[in-house]
Amino acid sequence: MLKELTSNLAILITCLFIYSQLTNDSSLRTSSSLRKKVITGALAGVLSNILMQYSMHFDQTIIDLRHIPLVLVTYYGGGIPSLVALLFIIIGRFFISFGESSLLAIIFIVLIALAALGARKLNRGRRVKIFLSLTASNILFTMLILYLISDTGILLPMIPSYWTISYIAGFSSFYVIEYARENQRMMIQFKAESSTDALTGLNNVRKFDQIFNSVSEEARKKDERLSFLFIDIDHFKSINDTYGHKEGDEVLIELGNLLKNAVRSFDIVSRNGGEEFTVILLDCPTDRAVQIGERIRESVENHSFLLTTGETISVTVSVGVACYGETTKSPEALLNDADEALYEAKRTGRNKVCVA
Template sequence: MRKEGRKLGLTFLSSLFVNMSIMISMIFLAGSAAIVRRHKPFDVHASKLSQVITGGVAGGIGVLLMVYSVQMPPIIIDLRQIPVVLTALWGRPLSAIIAASIITIYRLTMYSFNEASIWACAGLFIILTFTFLLRKTKLSMLQIGLFANLFGVLYISAHMYYFVADHSIYWSVIMPGYWIASWSAFLIAGVLILFLRRVYTSFSHLEETASIDFLTGLHNARSFDKVINASVHKAQEQNEPLALLLIDIDFFKRTNDTYGHPAGDAVLAQLGQVLAETCRAVDTISRNGGEEFSVILPGCALEDATQTAERIRKAVEERAFVLPDNSQINITVSVGVSLLAGTGMTTEQLIKQADDALYHAKKSGRNQVQVMA
């Protein structure tokens, strides 16, 4: 009898260890896949589609845990409640409900339909409801998680005590093994999700940094290439106007040579401010390199684009640019304007036309706007 009990205990613990390994592996894979798709794992602000996917993945993990569950008729023991708790803790109600529903359907259709299975399935919805009620309190996320998991473990422990016939096995094997496995799995999974969310935040920050010009805070050349291609495609697809301004500081080399590179950097940074103040929120302003800037104007006809260019030129001309030694200088800019004409025009042609217009503005005396359309 003692030998059978030891054998049962080893089987029980090994099955729960398999459950832990499966759950942690699947959470890591699902979280990594979300990051690759540029989505934050278990994001409360996720779109409906992302919520459905998250719920489906969590439900799938729960089903997989049941496949490797410990069979102790009339109950099966596993860690399926943890994906539901984690989804309810960090996700949206839709995700948690989908996860619990998938697990419930699998439990009732693939295993025996009896009183034990009904209470087990009802428990999932009771646990997720309790978790969402906790989220409405002022408790920290850590406290909510600990209380939610405690409630889930207590519910399932009571469920097992009621339906397991041999209470000696319950107290000697099931209770200690299940509590250790449940808490270990929950804490490891929670730390893993926090890690994945931090990885996403770091990745997003690096990606954003890679597309921003460090001196002006505007888009850089890499970001400009990405945005202009997308803008041209959208404008041609929706048959909307699109204009491009290329802006170059007149005699900028003279400024650098006379006042020094720190002064030149100050001028570039302040010009970025002027452009941000002059353009619309929907416009994409970039520093394309050196003293050359650009503005992508979606939905902007040629006349409006020309007016914007002239407004920029005038604002720069009237602005006093403050240098690091607090002295002030005035600068001017030349602007080239081009307009996307027809569906057959390419991004390269649009940029070339703006560049040609800028060239003419320089050759015609600088501090002016030239149009090429």
């Protein structure tokens, strides 16, 4: 018996590890899409069927760890994946044999699903919920096996061995999944931090470079207009000197929100350092880029920037505009041309939009 259950444990852990590697950024949750829940439930059902193929047989009675995938998918995904997994397990069990033992096994697995659903709703910690689900499964197994097998010589070593392996398999699987989910969470966080400006939530310089190189090449291939706005806060140093860097940060955060609201939904807003921001305007001619630049300038000029002290201040920006295909001959020159236009806006009085 230990040999079969140990094989089940090895298969279980291996399959869970492979699954975790194939679902890097999309762990199963209660909030997951219906498609995700159905697919994961089906995979859990398939895994349970694989475990049944490596089970211990006593006439028509088979003993294995098929309940572990069901418990886990119920804990993480709720009723829908649990039901899908349950259907796969029931169908698979009938394919192995049909009789009293298989009918009781179906009742057994349905009760386990209900117990797991009940446990996940309790106001308890994660490990306690898993423990309760496994305990309910073990109790149900014991009741079933006592009914099906009368040989005490088999039962005495079987029941404690099964309980032990069931707990080991259940918690080992739980820790494999939790470890994988933590790695996924850290990877998602790392990706976000590597591409997002920590203060404003906009694209940072690294992400900007990646996007700009990509859209520049695309514009060249399709011969599309690609416009670029270089935006700089006027007299930002005096804001920091007067109100402090903390209040300066508040201004940057508010400006980032204003920029996102002022551009089109598919335009790309980035913070390129300090008080400098950029907007990449896809498939956009010069006149349209100037309109968007003016909209940004006016929205900033008319906005009251609220500081943490409760005080409000006025801020203005200068904007430089360049457009590949009209003002600029190559995408590579866009940044430099927009920067020169920004310099011209600064030189001629600030709070204005200038075109390269």
